[in-house]
Amino acid sequence: MLNISLVSMRKKFIHKTTLLFIFLVFFFNLQTRAFASEYVLPYPGFMPGNPLYKTQEMIDKIERFYSFGNFARFKYYLALSDKKLVEAKTLFEYKQYLFAYKALQQSSQNFDQALIFLSNAKNEGKDVSQKKELIKAAAAKHIDELKRLEGVVPETFSWQPEKEASTSLPLKASIEEAIKLREPSL
Amino acid sequence: MRNVLLISYILLCFFLILFSYLFIDRNLLLFNRFYSGFSLQNRSFAAVIFVIFITFLTILYYRSILNAKKNNLSLPSIKKLVAIVSTILFFSYPAMLSYDIFNYILTAKVAFLYHENPYIVMPVEFIGDSNLAWTRAANKIALYGPSWIALTAIPHFLSFNNIILAILSFKAVALLFYLATLKLIFKLTKNTLSVVLFALSPLVLIETLVSAHNDIVMIFFALLSFYLLSKKKIFWAAILIILSIFIKYATILLLPIFIYVVLKTLKKEKVNWNKIFYFSAWLMLIAFLMSLLRGEIYPWYAIWPLSLAVLVPQRKFLLSLTLTLSISVLFRYIPELYTGSYFGITPIVRELVTFVPVTIFVCMWITKKFLWLKNSR
Numbered sequence: 001m002l003n004i005s006l007v008s009m010r011k012k013f014i015h016k017t018t019l020l021f022i023f024l025v026f027f028f029n030l031q032t033r034a035f036a037s038e039y040v041l042p043y044p045g046f047m048p049g050n051p052l053y054k055t056q057e058m059i060d061k062i063e064r065f066y067s068f069g070n071f072a073r074f075k076y077y078l079a080l081s082d083k084k085l086v087e088a089k090t091l092f093e094y095k096q097y098l099f100a101y102k103a104l105q106q107s108s109q110n111f112d113q114a115l116i117f118l119s120n121a122k123n124e125g126k127d128v129s130q131k132k133e134l135i136k137a138a139a140a141k142h143i144d145e146l147k148r149l150e151g152v153v154p155e156t157f158s159w160q161p162e163k164e165a166s167t168s169l170p171l172k173a174s175i176e177e178a179i180k181l182r183e184p185s186l
Numbered sequence: 187m188r189n190v191l192l193i194s195y196i197l198l199c200f201f202l203i204l205f206s207y208l209f210i211d212r213n214l215l216l217f218n219r220f221y222s223g224f225s226l227q228n229r230s231f232a233a234v235i236f237v238i239f240i241t242f243l244t245i246l247y248y249r250s251i252l253n254a255k256k257n258n259l260s261l262p263s264i265k266k267l268v269a270i271v272s273t274i275l276f277f278s279y280p281a282m283l284s285y286d287i288f289n290y291i292l293t294a295k296v297a298f299l300y301h302e303n304p305y306i307v308m309p310v311e312f313i314g315d316s317n318l319a320w321t322r323a324a325n326k327i328a329l330y331g332p333s334w335i336a337l338t339a340i341p342h343f344l345s346f347n348n349i350i351l352a353i354l355s356f357k358a359v360a361l362l363f364y365l366a367t368l369k370l371i372f373k374l375t376k377n378t379l380s381v382v383l384f385a386l387s388p389l390v391l392i393e394t395l396v397s398a399h400n401d402i403v404m405i406f407f408a409l410l411s412f413y414l415l416s417k418k419k420i421f422w423a424a425i426l427i428i429l430s431i432f433i434k435y436a437t438i439l440l441l442p443i444f445i446y447v448v449l450k451t452l453k454k455e456k457v458n459w460n461k462i463f464y465f466s467a468w469l470m471l472i473a474f475l476m477s478l479l480r481g482e483i484y485p486w487y488a489i490w491p492l493s494l495a496v497l498v499p500q501r502k503f504l505l506s507l508t509l510t511l512s513i514s515v516l517f518r519y520i521p522e523l524y525t526g527s528y529f530g531i532t533p534i535v536r537e538l539v540t541f542v543p544v545t546i547f548v549c550m551w552i553t554k555k556f557l558w559l560k561n562s563r
């Protein structure tokens with residue numbers, strides 16, 4: 001009797017272990033996060049309010065002239081998009097919603113520009129396969145960060161400047177729009 | 187004697203160009219017919235042959251200097267010798283010891299064919315470009331200044347995207363600046379010895395006429411700026427020194443001396459050009475040693491102090507030091523030629539073969555001075 005119960009316990013153990021193993025194999029194969037986590041966003045730079053913020057903006061604008069050529073422009077706009085996304089993320093965390101909203105819009109505009117210059121490079125006959133992989137990784141990373149933000153920011157934020165009418169900032173909608181812009185690159 | 191010298195140089199240069207073709211890169215398909223793989227399969231033999239070449243070039247160099255000192259080498263003879271040597275070496279394979287010429291060609295392509303900023307976009311990003319097969323360090327952005335990048339437009343467009351024409355065009359640039367530098371050295375010194383010291387230096391022959399490094403371009407603009415300064419053309423001299431700095435940056439160390447001369451010129455004071463060249467040579471020697479901070483001393487950097495030391499041949503210690511250095515740096519190639527590796531024993535042996543001869547020379551000089559001082563008391 002004891003032998004039969006030991007054998008059945010052993011069979012159940014093997015059965016459960018096999019099921020767990022199969023589950024884990026499928027679980028890790030379905031994961032796409034590893035790809036996005038290889039792409040590294042920059043550290044946050046100067047934030048609005050810092051005396052050097054405007055200077056940094058000016059340097060960024062001057063750098064645009066230095067970045068001639070479709071590949072160079074692609075790199076420039078992608079780097080700027082990353083930077084503005086990190087800026088937006090930091091500002092959202094500090095509940096500086098107006099600045100965060102502007103930074104997020106700038107990030108999306110720069111991402112769009114990066115896509116345009118990548119397309120121009122392709123039309124020039126350049127091999128853009130590596131750059132496509134790069135923007136795919138960037139898009140995955142951006143979407144990751146944006147989805148995290150979506151969970152913590154309010155739906156809207158009412159911004160009341162002095163002596164002016166208030167403006168309602170559609171924060172969640174702008175994040176969704178930013179995600180939609182990046183999704184085709186995946 | 188002059189004919190013996192000429193014939194010796196012709197034979198040596200001829201064998202040198204044959205030797206250079208033993209180093210053809212396997213991926214350079216247009217040179218496929220000449221590819222032998224000799225340098226890879228017979229490393230020790232190639233290293234020994236290279237040592238023999240340096241030795242014979244040094245012997246001939248020494249003979250030429252002696253002849254020039256005794257006024258046995260007239261300017262027309264020097265011109266003839268230089269013309270023949272430079273014509274022969276023009277046809278040598280440039281990537282025997284360094285692949286820099288291919289980097290020049292590919293960087294020019296990035297700028298002028300692909301219309302990309304070579305300071306942002308690396309050559310390796312142009313997947314499928316045929317030049318990548320034989321270019322090393324294609325995963326770096328442009329290392330040289332904008333003056334050089336702009337200048338490379340000329341050989342780039344003359345090459346019509348053909349690698350052989352590109353090699354010849356870039357070698358032609360090096361050759362033209364070499365000849366122009368020699369003319370300038372004579373204009374500055376009116377001394378055939380100075381011309382011979384630079385023109386027939388084994389270092390200059392190998393690194394400029396064979397490997398086509400752009401240091402000669404930087405040196406030419408720096409010397410030309412000094413020449414124009416001596417003619418009191420301050421504005422153009424300033425343009426040229428800036429051009430020189432933006433070739434390879436090393437001549438930035440000459441700026442303090444340049445400004446000093448400008449101030450003296452504006453004050454209408456007399457300039458002691460021998461002192462200027464003397465201190466400039468020491469500054470270029472410092473620049474040469476500072477390249478250690480950047481990572482590595484490359485043999486062709488020794489052209490910087492040599493080009494200024496030859497202007498003041500009466501400064502014997504400086505001249506002897508730079509000449510010793512200019513020969514010893516050529517031996518830096520031997521460990522890698524022999525072992526085929528940049529690692530292991532190679533870095534140590536490289537520094538030993540460069541600095542031990544220089545150290546021995548300095549010690550001998552000091553000892554000689556010390557004994558002379560002792561005897562004169």
